[in-house]
Amino acid sequence: MTETTIGVLLALLCTVIEGFAQTFFKKSALAPARARLWIGLGIALHVVEVLLYTVALQFLDVSTAYPIGSLSFVAVTVLSQVLLHENVNRTRWIGVVLIIIGAALVVAQA
């Protein structure tokens, strides 16, 4: 496995971790009685993500890592719908897709 492959896999893993961390943070707002638990879990995941992303940046150019990171918008949107039961309608999905395309184009020449 090449260093680039490791970096891409780590960056992808970070997007999934980010999705769950954000979901936990939102849970803290929805369930104030257990806010500390959810915030603690979210922070723990963010610490792991920081470490993994730091390693990923050593293997990847930021121009590669950054657009991969934009996939966290997909993870967050899916998890918001599935775990938080938010109303993610077609308009919101169109916005997410346009943002991901835009993010890829923005960093394409970086």
Next chain:
Amino acid sequence: MGSQSRFPAKLIIGLAVAIALDTAVQLLWKTAVSGLPATATLWGTVLAALHQPLFIVVVALLLSQMVNWLKVLDHADLSFAQPITALSYISVTLLSVLLLGEKIGGLQILGIGFMLVGVWFISRTDHVTRPDEPDSP
């Protein structure tokens, strides 16, 4: 401007702060990582990072970001607020041009256009899910 009046001022300010902090973190994080010695292990990277002052600044900004973000989530759906922070991609690009003298190409301008339209689409949706709303359109 009529659409903005639908959103609480606290939400708009919180999102603006989140975008500003995101921008600072992205620019400083890469700078901090660039200063680390090459090492093959995660632990070696962590130890080296602890001795990098700029990395401490990044951590402080991340903590500030988290506090602000929890306030934002008090006022909006996660699937509404989080994609809007993608505007930091635009601010990072523009600051790279303004501060670092980098050039911006046609693809990047097109990308900024896509992102602005994407954020506009999301801003057309309700910022909070009401209990009686269906899950799909």
